[in-house]
Amino acid sequence: MIKEGGDAAPGSESFDDDNNNIWPGVGEIQFRPFVSNGTEKEPLSLNTPDPADEIHNARLISELIKQGGFELKDRNQLREKILIELRELLSAWAVEYIRRKRSETVSAAAACQIIPFGSFCLGVHTAESDIDVLCVTPKHISRNDFFSEIPQLLAGCEKVDRSTLLSVPDAFVPVIKFQYSGIDIDLSVARLAYSLLPENFSVADDEHLVELTDPKDVTCLNGPRVTIEILRRVPDVKQFRTLLRSVKLWARRHGIYSNMVGFPGGVAWAIMAAHVCQLYPKMNAWMLLEKFFFCYKAWAFSNPIQIAPLEDCRLPPHSHFQAYAHMAEWDPAKLAAVNRRPMSVITPTYPAANATYNSSKSTVAIIKQEVDSSFALIIKGSEGIGALFEQVKFFRLYKNFLEVQLIGYPAVMKSFCTYINSQLRKFIERLHYFSECGGPGSNFLELAHPCTDYFSPAAQDRPREWGEGQERGFFFIGLKFNDEVVKKMREEKKQVNLTAPTQDFLGGLDHFDGAEISIKVVKKKDIPEWARALANDSGRAAVKRSASAAEGDAGAGDADGSGKAAADGKRRLSGKRCDEYASRPQGLADE
Structure with missing residues (x-):
């Protein structure tokens, strides 16, 4: 079994820094070394901590506790209670469903299992984390019926906040989102090819994939399977967890934690941390954190980061063709040079995928800068x-920004905001292509x-001219220009004008009823004071996350003081279903 040793930091007694969160259905978490073609990957060092390293480690844990990197034990117990209650609720429904549809009486365990995954299963969740939950059922339970009946069941539960209940059956990973006893839950479902779930069921067993016929079942299973495999691939789970807590907090505070806009998300940072643990298996979390920055300071991110060989990520023999015919797998042998991404962090199960596919030239360069300075x-x-964990002051980093302003009615704004956020990486790619x-x-x-945050002003900060009825919000993109090139452009009477890529981006957006978007260049001095206050706050919770929007016209700003920059763009979007973009894929989800 995996080693779980290590000393707790002083003052950590009320925090849950040693929870396992291993749930029935997960299976045994047993260490699996990286063995490729019969050869085990050698670690770079087998050094162990000395007394000074243990002191540093205790300071690190104390700082994580101070910074909110751990959840209180009573709060963690609430999460476990919620999962037990959800299991009872869903199992009772599944048993009754099978009796109603097939006139059969089955046990609760044979009709339904729930598997938590993501940060909770990894044991690195905080007070703000949600719980990703997969409901596993036999084949006789219809996916359509699940998404039809379960929301009604949850709506009748007194511990569920009905205002948060949202069913998105058509998403890439179909999901039901809701809040239970104050904790956000993302619930998905996977139907296995069995009449009854087997005894001693383990979601990580590859044999469960063999007879599947629905690709969505494979996709939904991917979330917990990746989580479990990450735990299996690290030699010391306790040190890995403390390292990952440190990395996640550091990445959030430095504004480089968001798979949606092109930075690594929760899965990618976990794989990167696990990779360092494999290279230095005897070190404590403090030593590993130093090695994390040392390792990635010199890493060429176009080279893949892997914690499992590809031969361990293959489809089991004799698997059903229908479910897997269109499943994309990461395979370096099949990647043309033009299709290679700036960053490659590879998931350790079938289908192997690049968890940082959304990365861009800019986001990778920013990650390198932050890693260098942190080392x-x-x-x-x-x-x-x-x-190390100080909040980056985003609006102090650049002289010019692109201000993406959204406006729309409350019913559409949450979905509209999520959709636009998911498209910003494409806008950045267009900007680079235009520049090059x-x-x-x-x-x-x-x-x-x-910027990984979405900004919406408090009521007292809203200008009067905005009026009432519609909500407004902002995304910001910092711009750094090449001083020498811009200076030469100014001498040639040329202007840095971003109108072409801006209009190209706006022209490719989907339509939403009652929503508008505009983009303009603004100088640092013109950033609203309320936005500066939110960005400079020491805690991420200060940034208002409720969906809202804003309208505006094109503008201009200095290009790093040496030329002019401009971008014109405004568009009204109409006609798109507003719930289609209300959720994120869970297989490679952000926590």
Whole structure:
């Protein structure tokens, strides 16, 4: 079994830093070394902690507790209670459903299992984390019936906040989102090819994939299977968890945690942390955190980061063709150079996928900058470890920004905001392409840095001219120009004008009823004060997340003080179903 040893930090007694969160249906978490073609991957070092390293480690854990990196034990117990109650609720429904549809009496365990995954299963959740839950059922339970009947069942539960209940059966990973006893839940379903669920069921067993006929069942199973395999691939789960808590907190505070806009998400950061644990299997979390920055400081991110060989991520023999005919797998042998992504972090189960597929030239460059500066900080020791987790002041980083303004009615804004956020990475790719191939200067744009937060002003900060009835919100993208190129452009009387890629981006967006979007360039000094206050706050919770929107006109700003930048773009979007973009895929989800 995996080693679970290690000393707790002083003052950590009320925090749950040693929870297993291994749920029935997960199976045994037993260490699996990286063995490719019969050869086990050698670690880079077998060094163990000395007394000074243990002191540094205790300081790290104390700082994580101070910064909210652990959840209180009573809060974790609430999560476990919620899962037990959900299991009872869903099992009772499944038993009754099979009796009603097939006139058969079955046990609860044979009719339904629920599998938590993501940050909770990894044991790195915080007070703000949701719980990703997969409901596993036999083949006789219809997916359509599940998404028809379960929302009604949940709506009748007094512990469910009905205002948060949202069913999205047509999403890439169909999901029911709701809040139970104050905890956000994302519930999906997978139907296995059995009349009854087998005894000692383990969702990680590849044999369950063999007879599946619906690709959505494969996709839904991917979430917990990836989570479990990550735990299996690390030699010391306890040290991995503390390392991952540190990395997640660091990434969030530095604004580089969002799979949607092109930074690594929860799965990718977990794989990157697990990779370091494999290279240095005897080190404690403090040593691993230093090695994390050391390793990725020198890493060429176009080279894949893998914690399992591809031969362990293949489809079992004799699997049903219908379910897998169109399942895309990451395979370097089949990747043309033009299709290679700037960053490759590969999931450790079938189907192997690049968890950082959304990465861009800019996001990878920003990650490298943050890793470099953090390595320079951490090698000085743990005395100033708090500085590692300081919130980055986004609006102090650049002189120019693209302001993406949204406006719409409350019924559409949540979905509209989520959709636009998912499209920003495509906008950034268009900006880089225009700079490199179609712009007035050669590579005048060095970075397009998407802020990972969505901004919406409090009621007292709303300008009077906005009026009532519609909601408004903002995304911001920091711009860094090449000073030499822009200087030469100014001498040639040329302008940095981003109107072409902006209008190209707006022209490709889907339509939403009652929603508008506009994009303009703004100078740093013109960022609204309320937005500055939110971005400079020390806690991420200060950024308002409720869906809202804003309208505006095109503008212009200095290109790093040496030329003019402009972008014109405004568009009314209408006609799109508003619930279609209300959820995110869970297989590679952000926590």
